[in-house]
Amino acid sequence: MAAVVGGEETRRPLPSLGALVLGLVALAVVAPTMYRLGTQVWSKEFGAHGPIVLATGAWLLWRRFPAMSAEGTNGNAFLTFAIAAASLAIYVFGRAYDLLSLEAGGLYGFGLAVLYDRFGLQTMLKNWFPIFYLGLLLPVPGWMLDEFTAPLKLLVSTLAAGVVVPFGIPLVQEGVTMTVGPYQLLVEDACSGLNSLIGLIAITMFYIYLLRNAGWRYSLFLVALIIPVAIIANVIRIVFLILLTYFFGDAVGQGFLHITAGLFLFALSLLLMFLIDSVVSRFWPGAKETVV
Numbered sequence: 001m002a003a004v005v006g007g008e009e010t011r012r013p014l015p016s017l018g019a020l021v022l023g024l025v026a027l028a029v030v031a032p033t034m035y036r037l038g039t040q041v042w043s044k045e046f047g048a049h050g051p052i053v054l055a056t057g058a059w060l061l062w063r064r065f066p067a068m069s070a071e072g073t074n075g076n077a078f079l080t081f082a083i084a085a086a087s088l089a090i091y092v093f094g095r096a097y098d099l100l101s102l103e104a105g106g107l108y109g110f111g112l113a114v115l116y117d118r119f120g121l122q123t124m125l126k127n128w129f130p131i132f133y134l135g136l137l138l139p140v141p142g143w144m145l146d147e148f149t150a151p152l153k154l155l156v157s158t159l160a161a162g163v164v165v166p167f168g169i170p171l172v173q174e175g176v177t178m179t180v181g182p183y184q185l186l187v188e189d190a191c192s193g194l195n196s197l198i199g200l201i202a203i204t205m206f207y208i209y210l211l212r213n214a215g216w217r218y219s220l221f222l223v224a225l226i227i228p229v230a231i232i233a234n235v236i237r238i239v240f241l242i243l244l245t246y247f248f249g250d251a252v253g254q255g256f257l258h259i260t261a262g263l264f265l266f267a268l269s270l271l272l273m274f275l276i277d278s279v280v281s282r283f284w285p286g287a288k289e290t291v292v
Helices: 017-042 050-071 077-096 100-119 121-126 128-135 142-167 194-211 216-224 226-248 256-283
Strands: 002-005 008-011 171-174 177-180 183-186
Touching: 017 050, 017 100, 050 121, 050 128, 050 194, 077 100, 100 121, 100 128, 121 128, 128 194, 142 171, 142 177, 142 226, 177 226, 183 226, 194 216, 194 226, 194 256, 216 226, 216 256, 226 256
Parallel strands: none
Antiparallel strands: 002 008, 171 177, 177 183
């Protein structure tokens, strides 16, 4: 393609072969996996934090790229090849057997190999947070989800029942199954708190990272609040759904308002974390150190 500049024809440089190959790899490998994550994980309530983590993580990494380029050195070629080959093998296995967690994990590992080859291990360790943060995009395997949500489901069910019963609501709890009036409710994985925990961990870590001047003890304090805040938010959500179902019927409780309640309480959890930070930091000596 040619362009005329100052009466003279100049030719725009064509993309290099390496750039074309990388573009084709991105279209053939990365794009299908991102599409599957978008349709199978991020469109569901338990993975709704995915687009937020992807956008903020890419922004953090883009901010650090100039500094990483200035101080980085090329990694060991043999180690780069080994990490890339192992990651691609995991990706192919996950793709072949429809295991999205392994498929996404393989792509993440390949990305680590590319960063290591370009910047070296020391620079990656120095800029570890954006890299780790993007790792929260990886979907949790189903068996792990079932294993760790079981006690949370029972806990939030018991707490929610303890809230509504004293107000005269006819509710009978049997494990994670609750019968309220003529309706039966089952506390699903989405209500167990794990989806809120993953999203809250990601956003809280992002918030703490942006503070930059927060003391490490205060940062740990904020991180420790994630679990109780998520549990409280999910208890409120289940109480809300019990009341909706009891007074307005199962169609309302399990319909549009069911999803709305989850989104609203996730936002409420984040707001509560930020509110705690703004209040406690005023009374915590050295919570946010002065940066000169």
